[in-house]
Amino acid sequence: MKQSDLKLDGNAIAGLLREIFTMEMTTAQSTCAGCGKVHAVGRVDVYLNAPGAVVRCPACEQVLMRIVHARGRYWLDLTGTRCLEFEAPSDLSV
């Protein structure tokens, strides 16, 4: 099996991101710290065949995020994401 066959997209980590951010994040816009391209989180490349999730820029393949959920904790590495832009919830009491 080729690595490229294992490529998923941001839809595959929608549940994981919602655990962390407590809101829908696949419509958020992420800016790659490497090439500067902006993509919806639902569009980015995701690999789950690692300890955790590895998120890569679909334009330049730089790692945008690494997310590990283990032993009751999260590790969220956003080094490769220059900016994550998303709509503020209008009703925070939900």
Added chain:
Amino acid sequence: MARAAVLGRLTWQLGEVAEVIRETSRVSSLVLDVPGWPGHLAGQHVDIRLTAEDGYQAQRSYSIASPPESPLVTLTVERLEDGEVSPYLVGEVRAGDRVEVRGPIGGYFVWRAGEERPLLLVAGGSGIVPLMAMIRHHAAAGATAPVRLLYSSRSIEDVIYKDELGRLSAADKRLTVAHTLTRSQPPGWDGYGRRIDGEMVAEVAWPKKDTPAVFICGPTAFVETASDLLVELGYDAAWIRTERFGATGG
């Protein structure tokens, strides 16, 4: 409902299987009754979690096939022989059983009936599932956007929702369904009989001047091929939303 479907903390709930519908030899639909379901959007998915007696847990995502108009949550699941979850969901689960579910999840791969741009849906295998939610939503809401579906299956026996797609497209001239069967075709087959290619896409897809909204779902290689063909046809990548199932699909 739309806000409820995208906001708030995700919690695991027990959904009761109201009905199991056999779709093909390897695919079944589970109709779930989830108490307090907040409603969902066409294209969203849920996570299902199974727990073994020794505490081992396995979790997978499954697309919702039922439209937002339905209070029940229908998941259509393809059985993967080496899978941890799908062999239980397709084959073991019976009406009255309960499964752990959380959702709805996702907001990127979503279509709403109020959108008026022509809609192009491209499905590979069980990638039809979230697109079927959109087609059912379109029918239930009486949406005005014209819809074209290009649906690739291995054989006629593998076509999920075949009868329903036939009924819906016969009843509504705004819905056109084009099938391609990649491995075998029945006698007298008048659809396509090959893998998706540029000629097929050019025949089925809306002209680029119509600036359609596009949703592609299926195995990763299928999705990338379909997406590339549409861009070669002159489509703007921003019109295209994709959902990849990985190597196996489902």
